Amino acid sequence: xxxxxxxxxxxxxxxxxxxxxxxxxxxxxxxxxxxxxxxxxxxxxxxxxxxxxxxxxxxxxxxxxxxxxxxxxxxxxxxxxxxxxxxxxxxxxxxxxxxxxxxxxxxxxxxxxxxxxxxxxxxxxxxxxxxxxxxxxxxxxxxxxxxxxxxxxxxxxxxxxxxxxxxxxxxxxxxxxxxxxxxxxxxxxxxxxxxxxxxxxxxxxxxxxxxxxxxxxxxxxxxxxxxxxxxxxxxxxxxxxxxxxxxxxxxxxxxxxxxxxxxxxxxxxxxxxxxxxxxxxxxxxxxxxxxxxxxxxxxxxxxxxxxxxxxxxxxxxxxxxxxxxxxxxxxxxxxxx
Amino acid sequence: xxxxxxxxxxxxxxxxxxxxxxxxxxxxxxxxxxxxxxxxxxxxxxxxxxxxxxxxxxxxxxxxxxxxxxxxxxxxxxxxxxxxxxxxxxxxxxxxxxxxxxxxxxxxxxxxxxxxxxxxxxxxxxxxxxxxxxxxxxxxxxxxxxxxxxxxxxxxxxxxxxxxxxxxxxxxxxxxxxxxxxxxxxxxxxxxxxxxxxxxxxxxxxxxxxxxxxxxxxxxxxxxxxxxxxxxxxxxxxxxxxxxxxxxxxxxxxxxxxxxxxxxxxxxxxxxxxxxxxxxxxxxxxxxxxx
Amino acid sequence: xxxxxxxxxxxxxxxxxxxxxxxxxxxxxxxxxxxxxxxxxxxxxxxxxxxxxxxxxxxxxxxxxxxxxxxxxxxxxxxxxxxxxxxxxxxxxxxxxxxxxxxxxxxxxxxxxxxxxxxxxxxxxxxxxxxxxxxxxxxxxxxxxxxxxxxxxxxxxxxxxxxxxxxxxxxxxxxxxxxxxxxxxxxxxxxxxxxxxxxxxxxxxxxxxxxxxxxxxxxxxxxxxxxxxxxxxxxxxxxxxxxxxxxxxxxxxxxxxxxxxxxxxxxxxxxxxxxxxxxxxxxxxxxxxxxxxxxxxxxxxxxxxxxx
Numbered sequence: 001x002x003x004x005x006x007x008x009x010x011x012x013x014x015x016x017x018x019x020x021x022x023x024x025x026x027x028x029x030x031x032x033x034x035x036x037x038x039x040x041x042x043x044x045x046x047x048x049x050x051x052x053x054x055x056x057x058x059x060x061x062x063x064x065x066x067x068x069x070x071x072x073x074x075x076x077x078x079x080x081x082x083x084x085x086x087x088x089x090x091x092x093x094x095x096x097x098x099x100x101x102x103x104x105x106x107x108x109x110x111x112x113x114x115x116x117x118x119x120x121x122x123x124x125x126x127x128x129x130x131x132x133x134x135x136x137x138x139x140x141x142x143x144x145x146x147x148x149x150x151x152x153x154x155x156x157x158x159x160x161x162x163x164x165x166x167x168x169x170x171x172x173x174x175x176x177x178x179x180x181x182x183x184x185x186x187x188x189x190x191x192x193x194x195x196x197x198x199x200x201x202x203x204x205x206x207x208x209x210x211x212x213x214x215x216x217x218x219x220x221x222x223x224x225x226x227x228x229x230x231x232x233x234x235x236x237x238x239x240x241x242x243x244x245x246x247x248x249x250x251x252x253x254x255x256x257x258x259x260x261x262x263x264x265x266x267x268x269x270x271x272x273x274x275x276x277x278x279x280x281x282x283x284x285x286x287x288x289x290x291x292x293x294x295x296x297x298x299x300x301x302x303x304x305x306x307x308x309x310x311x312x313x314x315x316x317x318x319x320x321x322x323x324x325x326x327x328x329x330x331x332x333x334x335x336x337x
Numbered sequence: 338x339x340x341x342x343x344x345x346x347x348x349x350x351x352x353x354x355x356x357x358x359x360x361x362x363x364x365x366x367x368x369x370x371x372x373x374x375x376x377x378x379x380x381x382x383x384x385x386x387x388x389x390x391x392x393x394x395x396x397x398x399x400x401x402x403x404x405x406x407x408x409x410x411x412x413x414x415x416x417x418x419x420x421x422x423x424x425x426x427x428x429x430x431x432x433x434x435x436x437x438x439x440x441x442x443x444x445x446x447x448x449x450x451x452x453x454x455x456x457x458x459x460x461x462x463x464x465x466x467x468x469x470x471x472x473x474x475x476x477x478x479x480x481x482x483x484x485x486x487x488x489x490x491x492x493x494x495x496x497x498x499x500x501x502x503x504x505x506x507x508x509x510x511x512x513x514x515x516x517x518x519x520x521x522x523x524x525x526x527x528x529x530x531x532x533x534x535x536x537x538x539x540x541x542x543x544x545x546x547x548x549x550x551x552x553x554x555x556x557x558x559x560x561x562x563x564x565x566x567x568x569x570x571x572x573x574x575x576x577x578x579x580x581x582x583x584x585x586x587x588x589x590x591x592x593x594x595x596x597x598x599x600x601x602x603x604x605x606x607x608x609x610x611x612x613x614x615x616x617x618x619x620x621x622x623x624x625x626x627x628x
Numbered sequence: 629x630x631x632x633x634x635x636x637x638x639x640x641x642x643x644x645x646x647x648x649x650x651x652x653x654x655x656x657x658x659x660x661x662x663x664x665x666x667x668x669x670x671x672x673x674x675x676x677x678x679x680x681x682x683x684x685x686x687x688x689x690x691x692x693x694x695x696x697x698x699x700x701x702x703x704x705x706x707x708x709x710x711x712x713x714x715x716x717x718x719x720x721x722x723x724x725x726x727x728x729x730x731x732x733x734x735x736x737x738x739x740x741x742x743x744x745x746x747x748x749x750x751x752x753x754x755x756x757x758x759x760x761x762x763x764x765x766x767x768x769x770x771x772x773x774x775x776x777x778x779x780x781x782x783x784x785x786x787x788x789x790x791x792x793x794x795x796x797x798x799x800x801x802x803x804x805x806x807x808x809x810x811x812x813x814x815x816x817x818x819x820x821x822x823x824x825x826x827x828x829x830x831x832x833x834x835x836x837x838x839x840x841x842x843x844x845x846x847x848x849x850x851x852x853x854x855x856x857x858x859x860x861x862x863x864x865x866x867x868x869x870x871x872x873x874x875x876x877x878x879x880x881x882x883x884x885x886x887x888x889x890x891x892x893x894x895x896x897x898x899x900x901x902x903x904x905x906x907x908x909x910x911x912x913x914x915x916x917x918x919x920x921x922x923x924x925x926x927x928x929x930x931x932x933x934x935x936x
Binding site: 365465467468471476477480481483564569570587590594605609612 | 643659768771773869875902905906913
C-alpha cells in the first residue's frame with residue numbers, strides 16, 4: 001500500500017483529554033490511510049473517538065483539555081502536526097473542510113448565512129467582498145437554497161436547510177478533503193436521505209476525497225469505498241466496503257452487523273453486543289474489546305493486538321480471528337502499548 | 338469532542354460528600370467557609386471575646402487611636418471599637434440570615450405555588466414579582482423601611498421583602514423543570530397530595546440553586562442593611578451595627594479615619610467570605626457550569 | 629419592530645400601576661397622621677379635621693389610591709411635608725444630577741468591565757484572569773458608602789487631588805462616579821467573562837475556526853457578537869442598581885440629586901418625598917429596561933424575528 005498515492009496518512013495518532021478524575025485516551029495509536037478521490041467511512045459508537053480524530057486532522061482539538069500526544073498526520077505527504085498555525089489556517093477550509101454533526105448549533109446565530117459563506121470564500125481566495133457574496137449565493141443555489149434566502153439568519157431555516165448551508169460553507173473553496181462528522185444524525189429520516197443525496201451529487205461535481213464519520217453502516221454502504229471501524233479510540237478493522245460487508249472479521253464488526261435488524265431474515269431477536277462501552281478514563285488492558293468479546297481468550301487481556309493484513313487492503317486487529325489465516329503479514333504501527 | 342467531555346466522571350458524583358469534595362478543591366471557597374465559620378463563632382462568643390461592653394462609655398478616653406488597650410481605637414464616647422465590631426457581627430449575621438430566611442420562605446412558597454399550579458395563578462404571582470423587581474432592591478428596602486420605621490426587626494422585613502422576587506423566580510424555574518419529570522408523575526399517579534409532592538419531591542430537588550443564591554443573598558442582605566443603617570433607616574444607636582458605626586465615624590473622618598476604616602473592613606471581609614463561599618458552592622453543586 | 633415596541637410599551641403600563649400601588653400603600657401604612665405632619669404639633673383638632681376633609685384623608689383606601697393615580701398621571705405626586713412644594717418639582721430639579729451620575733458610572737462600568745471580561749476569558753486561568761477575578765470579587769463585596777469614604781480619605785483628604793463633594797466640575801464627578809461604578813465594573817467583568825467562555829465553546833465558533841479564520845477575528849467578531857447579548861441585559865439591570873446606589877453615593881459626596889433628597893427626607897420623615905423618589909426612579913428604571921429590551925432585539929435577530 002506504500003505505492004498508492006495517499007492524500008491522508010495518519011500514523012500512530014494518540015489524542016488525550018485530561019478531565020476531572022483522569023485522562024481520557026480518546027484516540028490511541030490510530031492508523032488510517034486514504035487515497036486521492038477515495039471515500040472512507042469511519043464507523044463506531046458514540047465516544048469511540050471518531051470526532052476527536054477528525055478534529056485532530058483539523059488541529060482543532062480543544063486544548064485544554066485535549067492534547068495530541070503522539071503520531072503523525074500526513075496530508076499530501078506533509079505532517080500537519082508540524083505546520084505553523086498560519087499554514088494550518090490556509091489548509092483549514094481551503095484544502096480540508098469539515099461538516100459538523102449538529103446543524104442547529106453550527107452556524108453563527110447573529111450573522112446572515114450569505115456572510116457566513118462569504119467569510120470562507122474571502123479567507124481563501126483573492127476576491128472582493130462583493131464577489132465573495134456572489135459566490136455565496138451561487139453556493140446556496142448549488143445546495144438547493146433559493147438566492148432570495150441568502151440574507152436570512154440561521155434561525156429562519158429548518159435543520160435540513162441549515163445543514164445545506166453548512167455543506168455550502170464547507171464546499172465553498174473546493175476542498176480536496178472533506179470530513180463529514182455524522183452530517184445527518186441530527187436530522188429527520190426523510191431529510192437525511194435528501195442531504196445524503198445532495199452530498200453524493202456534489203461529490204461527483206467537485207471530486208473531493210471524503211471521510212464520512214457515522215455510526216450508520218447503511219450510509220457507509222451507500223457512500224463509501226473504504227471503511228474503518230473504530231472502537232475505544234482504536235481502528236479495529238479497515239477494508240474496502242465490499243470486503244468488510246461480505247467478510248467482517250473483527251468480533252466487534254461482526255457484532256455491529258448482527259445488531260442491524262434485517263427484514264429479509266425472520267429473527268426472533270437481535271444479537272446485540274454484550275456489555276457497554278468501557279469507561280474512557282479506565283480502559284481495559286490488552287484489547288479494549290475483550291470484556292465484551294465472545295471469542296476472547298486469556299491472552300486478549302494481556303496483549304494489545306496489532307493490525308494484521310488478512311487479504312490485500314483488509315486489516316484486522318484481532319489475533320484470535322486472524323491467526324488461522326495464512327496471510328498474517330504484520331502491518332507497521334500495530335496498536336501495541 | 339463533546340462526546341468525551343460530557344462523560345466527565347465528576348458528574349457521576351452525588352450527595353453532600355461529593356459536593357464537599359469538590360468544594361475542597363477551591364482554595365478561595367475554603368477560605369470563605371473558614372471565614373464564615375469564624376464569623377459565626379465570633380458572634381456566638383462575643384461576650385467572651387470582646388474586652389469591653391458595646392455600650393460602655395468612657396469619655397476620658399474618647400477618640401483614642403488604635404493601641405494595645407483599644408485595638409481598633411475608641412469612638413467619640415470612648416467606646417471600644419474592637420468590642421463594638423465584635424458585637425456588631427451579631428447584628429449583621431442576624432439581619433443577613435433572618436432577612437434571607439424571610440425571602441427564601443416567602444419567595445420559595447410563591448415560586449413553588451406559581452410553578453406547580455401554573456396558569457392564571459402563576460401569571461398573577463409572577464407579574465407581581467416583576468413589579469417588585471422593577472424597583473431597584475435597595476430603593477424598595479428603603480421605601481419599606483421608611484414606612485415601617487426604624488428597628489432591627491423592620492430592617493429584616495424590609496431587606497427580606499426586597500429580595501423575595503429573586504427566590505420566587507429561582508424556585509419557579511426549578512419547579513417548572515422538575516414538575517414534569519417522571520418521579521413527580523409517578524408520585525401523582527400513586528395519589529400523593531400536592532403539598533406532599535411539593536415538600537417531598539420538588540423542594541429537595543431545587544435545593545442546589547437555593548443554597549447558592551442564599552449564600553450570596555446573605556451577603557447582599559448584610560450590605561443592604563448596612564446601607565440602610567448608614568442613611569439612618571436601620572438600627573438606631575447605641576446598637577453596634579457596622580453601617581451605623583461607619584456613618585457615625587464619617588463626621589470625624591479627617592482626624593480619626595480609623596473610626597470608619599474598621600467597621601468598613603468588617604463589612605467587606607464578611608461579604609467577601611460569603612461571596613467566595615457562594616461562588617465555590619455554585620461550582621461544586623453544578624459542575625456543568627464549570628469547565 | 630414597531631409592533632414589538634408597542635407591545636413592550638403596553639407591558640410597561642401594568643408595571644407602572646403596580647409600582648404606584650406599592651408606593652401608595654407604603655405611604656398609606658406609614659405611621660403618623662399626615663395632617664399632623666403638615667400642620668405641626670401646635671395645630672388645633674379643628675384644623676386637623678378640616679385638613680383631613682379637604683385632602684380626602686378620610687376616604688376609603690381605594691378611593692384615595694384612585695385619586696393618587698389620577699393626580700400622578702397629571703404630574704402631581706403630592707407635596708413635601710417640609711417645604712410644601714410639589715414633590716414632582718423637587719425631584720425634577722434633583723433628577724439631572726442622579727441621571728448624570730448613573731450614566732457616568734454605567735459608562736465606566738462598560739468601558740472597563742467588558743474589555744476586562746474579554747481578556748480574562750481569553751486568558752482563562754492566567755495571572756491576569758486570577759487577579760481580575762479577585763478584584764471583581766472585592767469590588768462586589770465593597771460597600772458603596774465605604775468605598776466612597778476611602779476614596780475621599782485618600783484622594784481628597786490625603787493627596788488633595790480631587791474635591792470631596794459637589795458634581796459640577798469634571799474633577800468633582802470622578803470620585804462619585806468611580807465609587808458608584810465599582811460594583812457594576814465587577815458584575816459586568818464577571819458576566820462578560822462567563823458569557824465569553826460559554827460562547828467560545830459553542831459549535832459555531834468551531835465552524836468559524838474550521839474555515840481557517842484568524843483567532844482574533846474568531847474572538848472579536850464571532851464570539852463577542854454573541855457573548856455581548858446577555859451582557860446587555862446585565863448592563864440594563866445594573867442601571868437599576870446604579871440608580872439605587874446613587875442614593876448612598878449622593879449622600880456621601882453631597883450631590884444634590886434625588887438620592888440625597890430622599891435621604892434628607894427620610895431624616896425629616898417627609899414621606900411623600902421619599903415615596904415620590906422611589907416612584908420616579910422605578911419609572912426611570914422601567915424606561916431604561918424598555919430601551920435595553922429594544923437594543924437586545926436589535927442585537928439578536930432571533931428575538932427581532934418573533935415580532936416581525
